[in-house]
């Protein structure tokens with residue numbers, strides 16, 4: 001999901017609105033005609049922004065009820081992250097908490113208020129926020145997932161009894177030959193993304209309707225060049241660019257995509273479909289269209305003999321195989337403050353914040369240079385060995401390394417930046433790193449309309465193979481400092497990273513602030529034990545929990 005630096009003040013403001021606001025948005029009753037007549041996406045954006053102001057997220061309300069994020073945090077930027085409840089939870093809060101998150105009721109069934117408060121105090125805030133229990137028995141109510149409970153995904157309460165592997169056997173003969181029925185007034189289409197106009201239609205749909213942060217302040221704005229890169233990776237299939245059009249106007253109102261990826265989970269390597277860019281026009285929300293899109297991309301995957309899926313999301317579904325946390329490193333702190341992305345800590349000043357995030361003007365790693373085509377084999381080899389250290393990783397071939405890491409000169413906008421370190425004496429490539437550009441639209445801000453974010457992508461370093469990883473932390477810190485300097489040079493406002501790969505080694509020392517967003521990883525039709533996401537039970541970054549997630553999703 002969209003994440004921003006966790007802000008204690010926002011939660012307090014949200015709390016003031018809790019009392020008189022309903023948590024449920026009014027069900028959208030608009031017809032196909034309404035969607036067809038809505039041509040102005042700016043109107044949608046403004047509407048989304050103001051709706052969000054009226055209806056603060058359930059998560060923000062829960063955080064407020066828990067008193068999370070109120071403590072002062074020295075010069076540290078983020079204090080909104082989960083913390084120990086300690087003695088904050090009074091019995092009076094329990095009712096409010098249960099009302100907001102009914103799935104917690106199972107935790108305290110039959111207890112009086114004091115006992116219930118005691119029990120809830122023992123839970124992690126992160127689990128309270130997601131409705132998951134730490135007791136092992138998950139209390140998230142499977143029955144409330146009308147669609148997901150029918151799918152071959154692990155249940156919340158499922159203990160890992162069996163060996164890793166497929167949940168359900170798929171008989172290719174029994175896979176339906178046709179898509180499921182579509183809502184009246186709409187029809188299935190396969191998008192032809194070789195056609196610039198159709199690519200632009202997908203871009204327009206996502207720009208107006210794709211993922212927003214909890215408070216609807218920012219919305220991902222993937223560029224057309226980005227979509228072209230992400231959706232046409234080696235082995236891409238036209239059939240996996242699935243759209244829904246309004247029959248009369250031909251307007252594109254929904255989209256879902258798949259790209260093939262060879263995945264290793266623990267010791268098993270299998271083909272899977274990486275599903276992304278699921279998006280439904282705001283006027284067609286809550287009509288159970290998402291399950292139909294998911295069923296269709298699943299069918300199209302089965303048809304081609306791929307029976308596993310990989311996907312990520314900011315929301316909790318049955319059942320994450322791992323969860324990582326977003327971290328954000330300010331490059332232009334003032335702009336981030338002005339758009340509401342970063343808070344001003346109460347014990348700091350704007351001038352001090354700007355100074356805090358100042359970076360040197362040039363890089364310092366000897367032998368650092370842009371990656372070129374001639375480096376592909378060396379990077380393929382280094383990255384392959386580096387990723388062997390993680391539990392869930394993509395298995396890239398040469399063509400994929402070239403596609404994902406080399407900047408395509410013919411693209412209208414640069415999407416990916418990759419650098420290698422060539423040892424000045426041996427000319428061996430000893431390290432590489434990359435980041436990609438993903439802008440976000442700022443919704444309803446007078447001064448700025450976008451935030452230009454660099455996202456840390458793949459990297460690798462020979463120092464990872466030293467005995468006991470000696471020197472890895474120092475080397476990663478040096479490389480990532482250079483990545484920040486380069487991103488600043490290319491006018492990025494913020495540098496984002498998750499707690500995956502070896503990132504926990506440098507996030508805090510390089511002044512990344514904890515975000516308010518999580519990224520949950522899911523596998524479809526595949527069972528495996530939970531994989532560490534680089535955070536501890538309190539959702540704090542934890543270097544000892546590296547080694548799990550090594551796949552970076554766009």
Ligand SMILES: CCCCCCCCCCCCCC(=O)SCCNC(=O)CCNC(=O)[C@H](O)C(C)(C)COP(=O)(O)OP(=O)(O)OC[C@H]1O[C@@H](n2cnc3c(N)ncnc32)[C@H](O)[C@@H]1OP(=O)(O)O
Pocket residue numbers: 144145146147148149209210211212273275276277278279280281284285286287288289290291294297298301302306307308309310311312313314315317524525
């Ligand atoms: C073998 C190969 C397999 C391939 C398939 C692998 C699976 C791929 C899975 C997809 C991976 C996508 C990866 C990405 O792209 S993650 C990005 C998702 N996109 C957005 O957040 C963009 C903005 N939001 C929207 O466009 C809509 O709100 C969406 C489309 C998200 C839902 O539309 P809407 O709000 O109008 O809801 P509904 O009434 O139609 O449907 C409600 C049902 O849909 C379930 N739902 C809601 N959000 C998600 C979600 N992000 N992943 C999976 N399921 C989701 C929800 O729990 C409920 O089911 P259940 O709770 O009753 O059970």
